[in-house]
Amino acid sequence: xxxxLRLKVKDLLTNVELLGWSIGFMxxxxxxxxxxxxxSQAVGEWGVYVVKIDVALAYSFLGLLSISTAAIGLTYxxxxxxxAARYIVKFTKIGPLRLVMEDFLGSLTAILVYAAVIFSxxxxxxxxxxxxxxxxxxxxxxxxxxxxxxxxxxxxxYTLALLVLVSGxxxxxxMTSYLPLIIGFLAYSQLWVDLxxxxxxxxxxxxxxxxxxxxxxxxxxxxxxxxxLTGTTTLRAVNLRLxxxxxxxxxxxxxxxxxxxxxxxxxxxxEEIRL
Amino acid sequence: MIDLVELYVRYSRRHxxxxxxxxxxxxxxxxxxxxxxxxxxxxxxxxxxxxxxxxGRVLIDGQDVKSLYGRPKLLAxxxxxxxxxxxxxxxxxxxxFADVMCGDLDLALNIAEDLGLSLELLRRRKPWELxxxxxxxxxxxxxxxxxxxxxxxxxxxxxxxxxRKVRVVRHVEExxxxxxxxxxxxxxxxxxxxxSVHFMIEGRVYGPLKAEELAHASLVRxxxxxxxxxxxxxxxxxxxxxxxxxEPLSKLVTLDRIYEVTLGG
Numbered sequence: 423x424x425x426x427l428r429l430k431v432k433d434l435l436t437n438v439e440l441l442g443w444s445i446g447f448m449x450x451x452x453x454x455x456x457x458x459x460x461x462s463q464a465v466g467e468w469g470v471y472v473v474k475i476d477v478a479l480a481y482s483f484l485g486l487l488s489i490s491t492a493a494i495g496l497t498y499x500x501x502x503x504x505x506a507a508r509y510i511v512k513f514t515k516i517g518p519l520r521l522v523m524e525d526f527l528g529s530l531t532a533i534l535v536y537a538a539v540i541f542s543x544x545x546x547x548x549x550x551x552x553x554x555x556x557x558x559x560x561x562x563x564x565x566x567x568x569x570x571x572x573x574x575x576x577x578x579x580y581t582l583a584l585l586v587l588v589s590g591x592x593x594x595x596x597m598t599s600y601l602p603l604i605i606g607f608l609a610y611s612q613l614w615v616d617l618x619x620x621x622x623x624x625x626x627x628x629x630x631x632x633x634x635x636x637x638x639x640x641x642x643x644x645x646x647x648x649x650x651l652t653g654t655t656t657l658r659a660v661n662l663r664l665x666x667x668x669x670x671x672x673x674x675x676x677x678x679x680x681x682x683x684x685x686x687x688x689x690x691x692x693e694e695i696r697l
Numbered sequence: 698m699i700d701l702v703e704l705y706v707r708y709s710r711r712h713x714x715x716x717x718x719x720x721x722x723x724x725x726x727x728x729x730x731x732x733x734x735x736x737x738x739x740x741x742x743x744x745x746x747x748x749x750x751x752x753g754r755v756l757i758d759g760q761d762v763k764s765l766y767g768r769p770k771l772l773a774x775x776x777x778x779x780x781x782x783x784x785x786x787x788x789x790x791x792x793x794f795a796d797v798m799c800g801d802l803d804l805a806l807n808i809a810e811d812l813g814l815s816l817e818l819l820r821r822r823k824p825w826e827l828x829x830x831x832x833x834x835x836x837x838x839x840x841x842x843x844x845x846x847x848x849x850x851x852x853x854x855x856x857x858x859x860x861r862k863v864r865v866v867r868h869v870e871e872x873x874x875x876x877x878x879x880x881x882x883x884x885x886x887x888x889x890x891x892x893s894v895h896f897m898i899e900g901r902v903y904g905p906l907k908a909e910e911l912a913h914a915s916l917v918r919x920x921x922x923x924x925x926x927x928x929x930x931x932x933x934x935x936x937x938x939x940x941x942x943x944e945p946l947s948k949l950v951t952l953d954r955i956y957e958v959t960l961g962g
Contacts, residue, residue, distance in 0.1 A: 425796045433783035499784075508747050509779035513845070514797035517767035 426516060430528025433499070435535060440495040444536045448488040449543055455480045456547045464552040472651065473548065477556035478637030479647055481544040481564075482630050483610055485537045486571055490606025492536050493575040496529055497599040500583035522684075526576060533572035541568075563636025567629065570669055574626050577676035578602050584683035616645030616657060621665070625672050628665035635662055699723040699744060699847055699875065701902075704753035706736075706743045714751060715739040717900035723847075726869075728889060728908060729879035731897035732952040737879040738776070740897070741849045745774050757847060769799040773843035775836040775850045781824050787835055788819040798843040805842035811864050812838060812857070830856030841868055847875040854882055881952045886912035896937075898930050898955070910939070916955065917943035930955055 643657030812834035924936035
């Protein structure tokens with residue numbers, strides 16, 4: 423592992439602001455979910471099954487929110503290192519491709535650590551409350567989904583940071599950097615709202631379906647997850663193939679947009695634009 | 698060797714160029730002398746490829762800076778902003794850049810220590826938490842420890858106390874490679890008397906001249922006979938003439954005072 427990559431990970435894992443929002447703040451909601459919003463008992467086989475689904479929803483939705491919160495910090499860090507980046511790619515041994523790749527790998531590692539913390543605390547606290555070890559049905563599937571979420575939000579952040587730089591609208595940075603969180607909350611709204619076919623079109627809204635499926639083994643609906651949990655309404659099952667295609671398509675869109683913006687930013691005074 | 702060919706730099710189409718038609722060849726040790734706002738920092742940024750070049754070219758060892766990528770040891774600069782990457786300590790940044798620039802970490806630490814930056818301070822503070830003078834010393838240490846063939850030092854004496862200024866002089870004198878040092882302070886003409894000098898005023902570069910020659914030159918208004926240099930400033934023409942028949946350049950202390958002279962101050 424190169425020193426740049428190690429320091430990138432260290433940077434993201436020791437940034438108090440980032441840790442505060444992505445872990446500290448989310449841990450509060452983890453505790454709220456388990457101890458306040460969820461039922462108090464897991465009686466019988468059915469009760470244990472419901473707890474397992476409840477826990478899977480908790481780490482899926484709160485994990486995604488944590489990642490989207492981290493994406494705000496990523497947007498800022500990508501934006502603020504743009505000045506140094508131009509120097510680094512020219513006069514150090516880190517060329518442009520290596521810089522992008524190491525930045526990506528470092529950010530993804532940190533994002534996965536955040537998600538792992540949320541995941542572990544959900545599992546731990548739920549065990550504390552119900553004495554049910556609600557491990558995912560398909561741990562590898564959950565891991566892959568979290569990686570997909572990390573990749574998606576990283577490239578979304580990259581696109582947004584470059585968009586601000588290339589357009590020269592640096593005052594829009596604060597608002598723009600919050601777009602990942604807004605998208606995260608759009609996905610989160612599926613706990614109550616059935617977005618229907620919109621989940622295949624809206625950015626990154628298919629991720630909760632994939633996570634829930636791999637977490638529970640059950641095919642989730644296209645939305646209204648809490649109603650699904652309580653079994654109060656009949657909901658349309660999500661098309662998992664379409665959900666996966668949608669996620670990959672959005673990743674491709676963000677990567678393509680980033681590359682296009684990078685190309686446009688060549689020769690543009692990124693560091694002076696913000697004056 | 699750094700070649701500047703008819704170089705123009707402007708930050709936007711609406712604004713006047715900051716660097717205007719600069720043609721120069723920089724090899725060996727050079728002073729880039731000029732008042733604040735003359736365009737020295739922008740010129741350095743253009744040489745590093747950090748700002749857009751409106752027209753003209755920057756060639757470093759014959760290669761256009763626009764097409765240079767992944768070239769450690771070719772060029773290093775002491776602009777503080779290029780050494781801020783992570784939310785980490787100055788020491789971590791020092792380690793990082795010594796590594797990626799293929800420089801010498803121990804040398805960087807020694808120079809930093811010599812310029813008043815202890816290891817403990819570097820570990821405790823982030824680069825932007827250092828004072829202005831410390832930031833300059835920090836980036837200067839990195840540039841000088843890079844072992845790069847070309848080093849650009851932008852105002853390395855700024856905010857430094859006299860003792861540390863002397864130490865910077867010693868380090869730049871010892872440096873083996875092409876070194877271009879920009880400053881608005883005229884005392885360096887005596888301290889670095891063997892260096893060649895380019896004068897930069899209002900985006901234009903004049904020279905080269907010899908530092909020892911300029912150290913004994915005076916500034917007069919108009920086109921004086923026997924002038925070693927004529928330049929335009931504040932809408933008028935000024936000359937640097939040998940001897941003490943005008944305002945001695947070394948007594949100006951800072952070239953910012955040129956504008957006071959032009960106002961008759």
